[in-house]
Amino acid sequence: MGADLSLPCSHTHCFNPSTGTTPFRSKSKCNSFILYPFTKSLHIHIPQSANFSMDQALKSSGVEEMETHKRNSMSLIFDPHKIDHQLLQKMEYDALVWSSLHGLLVGDTNSLRSGRVPGVGMIHAPFSLLPMPFPESHWKQACQIAPIFNELVDRVSLDGKFLQDSLSRTKKVDAFTSRLLEIHSKMLDANKIEEIRLGLHRSDYMLDEQTKLLLQIELNTISSSFPGLSSLVSELHRSLLHQYKQHLALNPERIPQNSAVTKFAEALSKAWSEYNNPRAVVMVVVQTEERNMYDQHWLFINPNNTYQVTSIRKTLAEIDALGELLPDGTLVVDGEAVAVVYFRAGYAPSDYPSESEWRARLLMEQSSAIKCPSIAYHLAGTKKIQQELAKPNVLERYLENKDDIVKLRKCFAGLWSLEDSNIVNDAIEKPGLYVMKPQREGGGNNIYGDDVRETLLRIEKEGSNENAAYILMQRIFPTLSPAILMRQGISQKDNVISELGVYAAYLRNKTKVIINEESGYLLRTKVSSSNEGGVVAGFGVMDSIYLV
């Protein structure tokens, strides 16, 4: 049975236009969003399923009270759209200067060489001028569960059978996942054991406006982007709040310290130490063109010469051409032994245009280098596994602590396989409440709205295995907030929704866990504004959180 809840007349619907352009060509995880400005209240049906807990339903009943609380919190902060024009111009200018002087940069898509050569064609990264109010309790909740997710990924990665079985149907319809599984299967057959395991994850959440629940969107186990730039945005905001304290009356201390870049750098360095070959390097697997290169470089700039790590950057094709495996398992690329392979490419089908790239991936997996992530970690972060873990009694197989299990489940949105005919029928009836997500990462191919109905009906009619290529997820309706977005040196007042990503580093060796901690955050604020037609697509900019 569903619970009917009233919604205020404006709210956001997730949408990812496949034609959109974004300054971050490297990481298609930057979802885009769209606003439908409804003029009357809408009845929202929350589908009930095995993993939609009563706990959530109970919380939902307190909407009116929470809504009031939210409005109070917000008005205690400020509406950036109401800041005096002249003051705003000064702040915008200062923020652009700060970004430039402190390396909050990306390659400009207007510059041909900016994705290949550092130091040319640079432009400030898109950012929100001011931090976004965010409930402290939800922030703490997201931080608290980060190490539990780390542990979960690690345990799941060791259950090769679970990964293979869960993805067996997906394999038939998704060539990309199939290739990953093939490599994984080879490793299982060879009884390859990863004794040192490094995870640099980012778990993404949205705060559902009605239920006040922090719900997980996805867990990134490969190529978690923006640890470098997100740390800078927090610093930028703290600096602005300090500089304009007389005008804004916001306390810079309410922006949590964001240590993403130092924590990830430290984890990479400690992993390198664990490998125990002082001559070996950290190899960053990169795309041929990478306009988000500065985010990556921040991890290796090593300001205080704290670490001894040398890094090299190679594409999958280069690794295939220049890589070899020594008899003892050492991976040597371009003459250098590799201690850690850090993937900032290889998460999307487009990263493997030929067999060369797949050979490189296999070569690395076969080696003794520490893979961040290993093929098993990579698979553990797929949508299908996310959905399988949300099934009853699955978390219990990997985690002992009941409290931990409760904490994780609390942030699980409704997730279903397309084999669940009740849910499929419900989604055909009320497509606006669901998102169809393809297994593969980074494709930006989520399906929303009426397209959900059409796709489900087509798959039903064709009776193919295509249903294994998707999962269904409860659609989340986050709060719409006013913001000022800075892109290409131009400011725009907009109404936005935000997605919180919490970074977490995990490192263990044969005998013990060395690192398992929350490691900073990324707030991505997504443009939502309406034009006359009622629909405008927008893109994510970086933001930070202001605890309320």
Place this chain on the structure above:
Amino acid sequence: MGADLSLPCSHTHCFNPSTGTTPFRSKSKCNSFILYPFTKSLHIHIPQSANFSMDQALKSSGVEEMETHKRNSMSLIFDPHKIDHQLLQKMEYDALVWSSLHGLLVGDTNSLRSGRVPGVGMIHAPFSLLPMPFPESHWKQACQIAPIFNELVDRVSLDGKFLQDSLSRTKKVDAFTSRLLEIHSKMLDANKIEEIRLGLHRSDYMLDEQTKLLLQIELNTISSSFPGLSSLVSELHRSLLHQYKQHLALNPERIPQNSAVTKFAEALSKAWSEYNNPRAVVMVVVQTEERNMYDQHWLFINPNNTYQVTSIRKTLAEIDALGELLPDGTLVVDGEAVAVVYFRAGYAPSDYPSESEWRARLLMEQSSAIKCPSIAYHLAGTKKIQQELAKPNVLERYLENKDDIVKLRKCFAGLWSLEDSNIVNDAIEKPGLYVMKPQREGGGNNIYGDDVRETLLRIEKEGSNENAAYILMQRIFPTLSPAILMRQGISQKDNVISELGVYAAYLRNKTKVIINEESGYLLRTKVSSSNEGGVVAGFGVMDSIYLV
């Protein structure tokens, strides 16, 4: 009588092509240079004149010995052209990354908005990949005399009659200097007294290869550029030397700490304090388009929130439109009281396209705001005053300490008025040994080589006052060194000459000197390479010094 000295077959001749383009459009003090690759030795005649001391002549005789010493010093360091190709590529890449992440930036001339909007169209500032060997004794000498020059400028600025008299002939032929003198004259008539005086100077030197003398090129008393970026280049080089210590065997500690940005920021802040109006601002006078804006911004970024200073940026035209003088002398621009006027424009005729800009300059001068520089400080830095100060017994009028006078004179190159017919005749005969310099700053109109002869003959023939528009200066022949220059993301091996600028801050009030110190340095390394025609113009890149 002249002293004939042998020169090795290759050396540099200063040349500033009027058609040259440079990434630094704001500050035409970035002279360009050219190399004439002589195939046989050239007899260099050092003209003897009143202010060409015997001390210099004596030193000249030790050329051979010193030359050997230099070669030894250099070979003890390294030849960057001999660095292994692969290693070099890594260093270049790392240097470009470092520049980008640490704000060593300029606006890209290829970007339309990059001179107006921060954060867009950015490119790394041109820099030399590695520091340039520089004799420690000369470095110390330049640092030691910096406060003496500060004191000299201050004393000269108080001698209104000297400034007016010295420039009286120049006034007739140089409209720009004439307008400056007009304002200066008004201030004298009004008995306007600047009690708080702030100087942010940079004295530029070249090390003459033959004589081993550090000779002053000019003393900048207005808009001394690159305090921000030069500090960064030193840091970049120290960082590279540390990172590649196993390959280069160069000690990062031999690159002197470059505190230009902090010292200048501190001086501006202390001047602001002296003005004693907590609500007043520092106003930076800027050009409409400024691609070197990041160098300027570094002075106001205030990383540790040490100072309370707020800065505004205004063009001369804006100051004319928005500025007013309160009855008590307070300068108010756009509603803000101005404590300090910091000129990063206004040094060149092109900065005053209409009467509006001159009105703004006068308005500021009439106000009680601290001018950096005042009109008198500005005039004290002109070429003509430099030449007058080099005359016998002139320094003695302003400085009491005999040692100080000796120290300054030691770095004076030969400087002559065109009224000195002996020198003019000598220059006509041996034009290669002289540079003709126009009075006005920032025009890049120095005259070299055969053009010196032609211009002098023309002026002689016409019998006009035009000779007052120039001074003659001894041509300096600095050492040619190998370097690797990074421009637009591309490296180039080149032979270069270097110009050392030593920053110095000076601040005093009615009763005492508050700051008088050497404040960091700028090494500008200038491209000198030959093509088939024997002549290629090149531009300055930033560098740092490695003490030998």
